[in-house]
Amino acid sequence: xxxxxxxxxxxxxxxxxxxxxxxxxxxxSEILSEISSKYQLGDLSYQVxxxxxxxxxxxxxxxxxxxxxxxxxxxxxx
Amino acid sequence: MKKIFLEGAIPSEFxxxxxxxxxxxxxxxxxxxxxxxxxxxxxxxxxxxxxxFTAYEExxxxxxxxxxxxxxxxxxxxxxxxxxxxxxxxxxxxxxxVFVSAxxxxxxxxxxxxxxxxVKTEVPIFGKEIFENExxxxxxxx
Numbered sequence: 001x002x003x004x005x006x007x008x009x010x011x012x013x014x015x016x017x018x019x020x021x022x023x024x025x026x027x028x029s030e031i032l033s034e035i036s037s038k039y040q041l042g043d044l045s046y047q048v049x050x051x052x053x054x055x056x057x058x059x060x061x062x063x064x065x066x067x068x069x070x071x072x073x074x075x076x077x078x
Numbered sequence: 079m080k081k082i083f084l085e086g087a088i089p090s091e092f093x094x095x096x097x098x099x100x101x102x103x104x105x106x107x108x109x110x111x112x113x114x115x116x117x118x119x120x121x122x123x124x125x126x127x128x129x130x131f132t133a134y135e136e137x138x139x140x141x142x143x144x145x146x147x148x149x150x151x152x153x154x155x156x157x158x159x160x161x162x163x164x165x166x167x168x169x170x171x172x173x174x175x176v177f178v179s180a181x182x183x184x185x186x187x188x189x190x191x192x193x194x195x196x197v198k199t200e201v202p203i204f205g206k207e208i209f210e211n212e213x214x215x216x217x218x219x220x
Contacts (some may be wrong), residue, residue, distance in 0.1 A: 008204030009216045033191055049202075053135035070202075076217040077131070077162055077203025078114050078173055078174045078194060 001064055004035065008073040010046055014039045026059040035071070047072045079139045080146070083164045087171030088113075096159060096177055106156045106179045111184035112194050114174035116167050124209040127169045127175045129217060134202040135164075153189040155180045160193065162203060173205075 005018045013048060023031050028050075048055050049070040055061060063069070084092070093113070100106055119126045142160055149158055156179045163173040176193050178186045197203075198219050205217035 005134065007105055007202065008132060013108065049134070049137060051141055052134075070118060070137065072134060072202050073140070073216065075199060075202055076134070076205040076219045078198040078219065 001065065002031075003066070003068045005068065005070040007071065008076075009044060010039075010041065010071040010073050011042055013037065013041055013044060014071075027059075028063055029058045031069075032058060041071070045074055079143050080159075082139065082142045082160050082162055083118075083133065083135065084161055085165050086163060087116075087173065088161055088163060088175045090152060090172075092161075093172070093175060093177075096175075097114045100157070100179055103156060103179070105181055107181045108183035108186045109177065109179045110190045111178075111182075112174070112176040112190050113172045114194075116169045116171050116173055118169040119179060119207065121207075121209070121215065124211055126207045127198065127210045128166050128171075128208045129173065130166050130206045130208055130214075131162070131164050132162060132204050132206075133162075138201045138203060141201045142197070145193065145200060147198075149189055151194055152192070153180070153185045154182075155185060155189055158189065158193065160197060162197065162201075166208075 001020045001022050006014045006020055011017050051068055116129050159177040161175040167173045178189045180186045206214050207217050208214045
């Protein structure tokens with residue numbers, strides 16, 4: 001299981017702030033596209049962080065049990 | 079990890095106290111302060127009445143820590159503080175407070191601007207503009 005967190009307009013689209021997902025051996029890119037199509041995030045702009053670090057290259061990443069994945073819309077602090 | 083978040087607007091008293099606390103640090107010769115205030119923007123005839131801030135707090139604290147470390151590397155500073163609001167801040171309220179202190183003045187100007195830019199672009203904070211008619215839209219940093 002991994003922990004998935006949603007923020008800002010992404011949390012509005014998913015109607016939840018977090019959930020646990022059983023990902024098995026699936027590649028990270030597949031997990032991301034499943035989440036994106038489940039909540040229709042296709043038109044929204046977001047970055048993904050794994051364990052609080054932004055990820056740019058999804059192909060090399062294999063998630064491990066207990067990892068935390070966050071969907072982050074554009075930052076707008078200040 | 080230093081705390082950066084305060085619930086609601088950052089009170090003037092908090093800012094004044096922060097200044098006072100530095101008067102015992104006698105190597106400091108210059109302070110610079112940036113305060114960001116919630117503006118009553120108008121969009122399609124609707125006026126912003128407040129901004130509601132949320133954040134990925136754990137990552138934001140890590141990011142703020144990295145930014146602090148980088149600022150001390152980059153500039154000759156004695157100390158620096160970053161505070162940002164969470165939750166609702168009505169127009170006129172201060173939502174970001176960046177406070178930079180150094181022996182001399184040139185460094186504090188440069189460091190303050192750099193820090194504010196870093197907070198806006200690198201720290202996962204999300205602002206939602208609430209209009210007077212209770213509609214809302216997600217804030218976009220320009």
